Amino acid sequence: MTAARPPDRLTSGELLHHLDPRSAFEQLRMHESLTRGELADLTSRSRTAAADVVDQLMRLGAVHQVAHTGTAVGGPAAQRYALTPTFCYVVGADVRHDEVTVAVADIGGTLRAQITESFHPTDDAAQLLRRTIEHCLHDAAAPLEQVRRVVMGTPGVIDPVTGEFAFAYLMPSWKHALTTDIRALLGGVPVVFENDVNLAAMAEARDGVGRGIPNLVFAWMSIGVGLGTILNGRLHRGRHGWSGEIGFIPAPMPPGYALVPGLPHPSIHQLTCLAAIASAADHHGFGTDARAALGAAQSAGERGSAFLDDVALRVAQLVSTTCLVVNPGLVVLGGSFIHAGGEDLLGRIQRATGAISPVPVRLAYAEVGDEAILRGALQAALDDTRDGLFAS
Amino acid sequence: MSARPAAWSLNARAVFDALLAHGMLTRGEIAESTGLSRVTASGVVEQLIRRGIVEYAATVPWSSGGPNARTYALRPTAAYVVGVAAHLDRIAVATATITGDVLAESTCAVEAGGDTADRFHRLILESLAAAAAPVERLHRVVVGTPGVVDPSAQGYVSFTSDVRSWQADITSLGGALGCPVICENDVKLAALSEMHLGAGRGVRDLVLAWIDDGFALGAIVGGRLLRGDHGWAGEIGFMPAAVTGPVVGTRRGGTHVATVQSALNAHGIYALGEHFGVAQADVLAAMSARFTGVAGADTLFAEIAHRVALAIAPPILILDPDVVVLTGSVALAGGQPLLDSVIAELREFGPLPLSIMLSELDREAVAQGAVLLALADARDGLFDGTSADEGLDPL
Numbered sequence: 001m002t003a004a005r006p007p008d009r010l011t012s013g014e015l016l017h018h019l020d021p022r023s024a025f026e027q028l029r030m031h032e033s034l035t036r037g038e039l040a041d042l043t044s045r046s047r048t049a050a051a052d053v054v055d056q057l058m059r060l061g062a063v064h065q066v067a068h069t070g071t072a073v074g075g076p077a078a079q080r081y082a083l084t085p086t087f088c089y090v091v092g093a094d095v096r097h098d099e100v101t102v103a104v105a106d107i108g109g110t111l112r113a114q115i116t117e118s119f120h121p122t123d124d125a126a127q128l129l130r131r132t133i134e135h136c137l138h139d140a141a142a143p144l145e146q147v148r149r150v151v152m153g154t155p156g157v158i159d160p161v162t163g164e165f166a167f168a169y170l171m172p173s174w175k176h177a178l179t180t181d182i183r184a185l186l187g188g189v190p191v192v193f194e195n196d197v198n199l200a201a202m203a204e205a206r207d208g209v210g211r212g213i214p215n216l217v218f219a220w221m222s223i224g225v226g227l228g229t230i231l232n233g234r235l236h237r238g239r240h241g242w243s244g245e246i247g248f249i250p251a252p253m254p255p256g257y258a259l260v261p262g263l264p265h266p267s268i269h270q271l272t273c274l275a276a277i278a279s280a281a282d283h284h285g286f287g288t289d290a291r292a293a294l295g296a297a298q299s300a301g302e303r304g305s306a307f308l309d310d311v312a313l314r315v316a317q318l319v320s321t322t323c324l325v326v327n328p329g330l331v332v333l334g335g336s337f338i339h340a341g342g343e344d345l346l347g348r349i350q351r352a353t354g355a356i357s358p359v360p361v362r363l364a365y366a367e368v369g370d371e372a373i374l375r376g377a378l379q380a381a382l383d384d385t386r387d388g389l390f391a392s
Numbered sequence: 393m394s395a396r397p398a399a400w401s402l403n404a405r406a407v408f409d410a411l412l413a414h415g416m417l418t419r420g421e422i423a424e425s426t427g428l429s430r431v432t433a434s435g436v437v438e439q440l441i442r443r444g445i446v447e448y449a450a451t452v453p454w455s456s457g458g459p460n461a462r463t464y465a466l467r468p469t470a471a472y473v474v475g476v477a478a479h480l481d482r483i484a485v486a487t488a489t490i491t492g493d494v495l496a497e498s499t500c501a502v503e504a505g506g507d508t509a510d511r512f513h514r515l516i517l518e519s520l521a522a523a524a525a526p527v528e529r530l531h532r533v534v535v536g537t538p539g540v541v542d543p544s545a546q547g548y549v550s551f552t553s554d555v556r557s558w559q560a561d562i563t564s565l566g567g568a569l570g571c572p573v574i575c576e577n578d579v580k581l582a583a584l585s586e587m588h589l590g591a592g593r594g595v596r597d598l599v600l601a602w603i604d605d606g607f608a609l610g611a612i613v614g615g616r617l618l619r620g621d622h623g624w625a626g627e628i629g630f631m632p633a634a635v636t637g638p639v640v641g642t643r644r645g646g647t648h649v650a651t652v653q654s655a656l657n658a659h660g661i662y663a664l665g666e667h668f669g670v671a672q673a674d675v676l677a678a679m680s681a682r683f684t685g686v687a688g689a690d691t692l693f694a695e696i697a698h699r700v701a702l703a704i705a706p707p708i709l710i711l712d713p714d715v716v717v718l719t720g721s722v723a724l725a726g727g728q729p730l731l732d733s734v735i736a737e738l739r740e741f742g743p744l745p746l747s748i749m750l751s752e753l754d755r756e757a758v759a760q761g762a763v764l765l766a767l768a769d770a771r772d773g774l775f776d777g778t779s780a781d782e783g784l785d786p787l
Contacts, residue, residue, distance in 0.1 A: 167743060215621055227710060231613055238712020239597060240745035245709050248742040250702055252634040252650075265741060266634055317632070324628045325609070325710045327620020357630030360622045 019049035021056055021390040028057070028083045029108060033066045035078040054081055060389065061087045062107070083108055089142040090385050091133055092377030094196065095154040097121075097223070101371075102132045104140035105378050107148075107385065112140030114374075126181030133186070148388070150191045151381040153199040153373040155224060157245060160237045163193060167245075192384070196220075197244060198235055199376025200368070201228020204332050206379060208367035215328040218366065219246075219318055221335035224262075225273050227322060247273065251317050258283075268321065271314040274336060280310050294340035308345055309352075316352035323359045334366030400436075401775040403428055407436045408445070408466065408774065412491065416449045416463040437464055445470045445490075445774070466491050472525040473770050474516050475762025476535040477578065480605070483507065484759040485515050487523040490531070490774075492767055495523035499756070509561030513568050530571050531770040534762040535562065536578040538606070540627060543619040572769070579626065580617050581761030582753075583610030586717050588764055590752040595714035599707045600751075603700060604720030607656040609707055617765075618711075626707075629653030633702050635695075652703045661696065661722060668692045679725035696722065697730055701737035708744055719751035 019040075027042050028034060034042070040050035057063035058081075066080040085108025094101045103114040115136045119128050129152075137144060156168035183191050201210075201218035210216045210230070218228040227244035229236040236243050247262075247269030259266075260275035270276055274290055281293030284307035286300075294311065297304035315338070319331055338345070346363055353361050368375060406426040411417060417425065423433035440446035441464075449465040468489035477484040480502065487496040496519045503511065512535070520527055566573035583592075583600035592598040592612070600610040609626035611618040618625045633655045654660050665675045668688035678689035679696065700723070704716055723730065727750065735746055753760070 166745075229710070231618070232616075234614075236613065236711070239714045239747070240712055242709065242712035242745055245712075245742075245744075246706075248744065249706050249709050250634050250741055252632050263742065267741070321628070321631055321706050322710060323620075323624065324630055325611070325625065325707050326618070327622055327624035327627075329621040356632070357627070359624040359627065359630070 019043055019045040019053045021053050022387060024050070024053040024057065025062065025083070025386060025389070028063060028081065033080040033082040035080055037078060039081075056390075057081075062389065085110060086142075088146050088148045088385065088389075089137075089140065090378065090381035091136070091147055091150040092374055092379075092381050093129070093133070093150065093152040094371075094373040094377060095129070095152050096196075097155070100129060100132055101374050102129075102136045103374055103378055104136050104142050104147075105382065106142075107382070107389075109382055111378075112142060113137075115139065126185055129182050130185040144187070144189065147189050148385040149381045150186065150189055151199075151377040151384075152191065152193050153196040153377045154193060155196055155226075157241045158193045158195055159241045160239075165193070166241055192380070194377065194380060195226070195228075195237075195241065195244070196373045197226040197228045198237065199228075199380060200334065200366070200372035201230055201332075201376070202235055202379060203368045203372040203376035204228075204334070204366050205230045205233075207375065208372070209332055209364045210330055213329045215326070216330040216332060217322050217326055217328045218332045218334060219315075219322065221272050221274070221277075221315075221318075221333070221338050223274050223336075225269050225318070225335075229326065229328075231326070246318060246322065249321060251321075254313075268318050272318050276314065277311060277337060280314070281307060284310065290337040291340040294337060294345065295342075298342055298344050308341060308348055311341065312345060312348035312352045315349045316356060319349060319353050319361060319363070320356040320359070323353070323361050324357060327359060330362050330364060332364055332366050334372070339365050400439075403432060403436045404440060404775045405771075407433065407440060408771065411446065411464065411466045416465045418452070418461040418463050420461065422464070443470075468493060469525070469529070471529050471531045471770060471774070472520065472523065473531055473763060473766035474519060474533045475581075475759045475764075475766055476512065476516065476533065477581075477756065477758035477762060478507075478512075478535055478537045479578070479758070480538065483512075483515060484756050485519040486756075486759045486763050487519045487525055488763045488767065489525075490767070490770060492763075494760075494763060495525065496520075497756070497759070498522065509565045513565055516569065527569065530569060531773060532571055532766040533565075533569060533573040534581070534766040534769070535573065535575045536581040536758040536762045537575050538578055540623045541575045541577050541619075542623045544622070572773075574769075576617075576762065576765055577608075577610070577619075577623065577626075578758045579608040579610040580619065581610070581765060582719065582757040583612050583717075583761070584617060584764050585753055585757040585761040586719070586751060587612050587615075589760060590757070591717045591749045592715055597711065597713040597715075599704070599711060599713045599716045601700070601704050601707075601716060601718050601723070602720045603656055603703075603718065603723040605658040607653055607703060609704075611707060611711060611713070613711065613713075628703060628706055629656075631706070633699065635699055635702065652699075655699045656696075656703060656722075664695055665692055668695075676721060676725040679722060679730065680727065693726070693730070694733065696726065697733035698737050700730070700734045701741075704734070704748075705738060705741055705744075708738070708746070712745065714747065716746075716748045717751050718748065719753070719757070724750065 023043055027039055036050045036054055040047045063081050064084045066082050085106040088107045090105055092103050099118040101116040104112045106112055113136045115132055117132045157166040159166045197220040204210045204218050214233045216230050220226050225247040227246050229244055249268045251268050251271055253266040258279050259270055260279050263269045277290040278288045281290055282288045286293035286296055297307045350363055407422055410422055410425040419434050423430040446464050447467040449463045451462055468491040471490040473488055475486045482499055482501050484499045486494050488494045562573055579602045586592045586600050587598050596615050598612045602608045607629050609628055611626055629652045631652050633650050633652045635650050635655045662672050668691045670678045670686055670688045670692050674686050678686040678692050738746055
């Protein structure tokens with residue numbers, strides 16, 4: 001992964017006569033086929049630069065010649081080139097406490113296969129993951145030797161420098177299985193772990209409601225609570241991978257709020273996690289299914305209104321704290337239950353946030369859906385692999 | 393497809409940066425350092441000499457450029473910047489050369505009845521005169537001010553408790569001085585100082601917590617100020633705080649609510665002192681570890697450490713910066729013992745990674761930060777979309 005020198009450090013001669021293979025690859029990926037001249041025009045570089053890069057990609061096996069289909073006026077048509085998407089593959093996985101979903105994509109970005117397996121805490125995690133990956137590769141007709149990278153999204157804090165778990169509160173016993181055993185079982189394929197909410201935020205920023213917004217925060221509320229933070233278009237992990245572990249932030253709890261299992265102190269976790277919202281739903285007489293309760297409350301008159309306002313106040317604490325530290329252009333709300341509150345709840349959260357501070361806040365529900373973590377994992381694997389292809 | 397940057401601007405900036413980093417260089421060394429060809433590098437040096445930005449420095453008898461090669465350096469007096477810190481009690485002004493040498497620094501008290509844009513104009517001219525800097529070569533002024541500064545409308549203070557009249561006239565000040573004058577939040581500027589000159593040297597992500605007559609945060613991410621989309625990044629003072637001791641409440645919807653700001657500003661801390669039997673005049677002394685004669689000092693100290701921990705937990709858990717730096721009179725009076733207590737309090741919230749330090753800067757960190765921001769902007773502006781022969785007045 002060589003970081004290209006920033007453009008302001010390139011001198012004029014370099015700008016014109018150097019075409020980095022990564023940019024050429026992107027152009028070929030976005031077009032069915034290209035001539036060398038078209039590639040030069042699309043990238044504003046010289047023809048020599050384009051021809052050099054095409055040769056380099058051909059040698060790697062990433063590009064092939066397309067058969068001639070006709071002639072141009074005055075002579076044979078220029079040779080056309082196209083991406084060979086199956087020359088390598090990546091694997092993405094969404095690893096949760098009770099199930100794992102694995103998907104395989106080719107380097108062109110096309111999904112080739114996807115499998116979900118459920119498991120119990122007593123299962124051998126690494127073996128199960130390897131079996132699922134092998135099944136999925138088989139379905140995709142992709143040999144393991146051609147897999148360049150595996151990215152696994154999972155709850156917990158992953159140190160961005162070492163790639164090891166710094167903290168895994170949902171499944172501490174998995175730490176070793178995930179980081180050591182699975183790497184051994186998959187041989188030389190690079191295996192990367194990434195916080196699940198970070199991956200979901202990347203998917204939302206690329207394909208969801210966050211498209212084109214450089215600074216956004218994805219607030220994920222489920223069994224745990226976390227933020228995925230995108231600053232200047234890039235995922236912000238923090239020095240130790242702790243960026244976004246917002247559940248730990250102390251927060252005042254109004255009298256009468258019951259503490260739920262998890263973090264012991266009054267905190268954002270205690271206000272907004274699934275168990276907290278379920279407990280609030282129960283308190284207001286809507287049962288203990290948070291999602292169903294949020295749906296039912298919208299047409300339940302005053303009682304429903306009281307419950308929705310209670311939830312809005314809780315979520316407003318999370319949103320305000322975030323906005324008063326980062327002031328992003330958009331806060332995306334997602335996870336396992338919040339959508340069920342609909343526009344009604346979104347409006348109440350907006351008003352409750354306005355009562356805390358004048359910071360401008362724009363709210364939206366996540367769009368990508370249940371597969372955000374898996375899609376983020378595949379995308380991260382594709383991005384890193386594409387960058388790495390041309391590193392040497 | 394974005395436009396290709398003008399080759400001249402890129403090359404001139406590369407030569408400027410090489411000379412800024414190394415001081416004196418021969419043409420050969422400039423070419424080597426920038427990656428430009430010797431011919432191109434020489435051409436750019438000639439143009440920069442014509443524009444008065446670069447000057448001939450010395451002849452060295454030995455060098456890679458052969459015997460008696462000439463060396464070149466930036467001409468520090470080619471352009472100047474001014475940084476202003478508009479504190480509530482005093483105004484600090486500093487003038488620096490484009491190469492970053494601070495030539496004049498002054499501080500004066502805020503005038504009764506408020507300050508006007510005219511007074512700022514006068515103070516800036518006095519500082520320039522003290523630095524022997526002609527006003528025609530003033531390229532940029534940055535004014536550090538309390539409040540929220542909207543980055544999409546530079547100079548527009550969108551939310552502030554400081555109602556002095558100069559803020560409305562900031563654009564007229566720019567007209568009178570003949571160069572851009574922009575405002576920036578004071579704590580963000582102090583964070584910039586801490587990053588370049590203080591405890592944050594060498595890091596990329598830093599959070600500065602300012603605990604003085606008020607409380608605020610300034611954050612730097614990836615080496616750049618984190619302003620947020622509307623300048624609100626760091627205004628954590630508005631959050632409700634889970635404090636146990638007495639607070640001066642913020643009136644909100646008819647009820648008093650404790651906020652981070654009301655728990656840690658001067659009023660909040662004085663009220664807390666009173667509660668523990670510490671007189672207003674003794675609060676800072678009670679915070680200081682060397683002072684043990686004040687009754688109630690221990691409990692006051694512990695409660696303040698708790699409140700600081702509550703206030704800095706959000707930026708730590710949201711940004712996880714390389715370092716958190718505490719500054720302001722309350723934090724500095726507390727010193728290392730306060731730092732230790734704050735860290736112990738934070739450990740109660742979870743196994744968070746903690747890298748917290750005390751500021752290594754003095755009171756004028758805001759003015760220094762204003763100079764740093766003005767320098768960055770002025771250097772960007774030197775070669776902005778200009779050809780070799782325009783943009784800067786010939787000297």
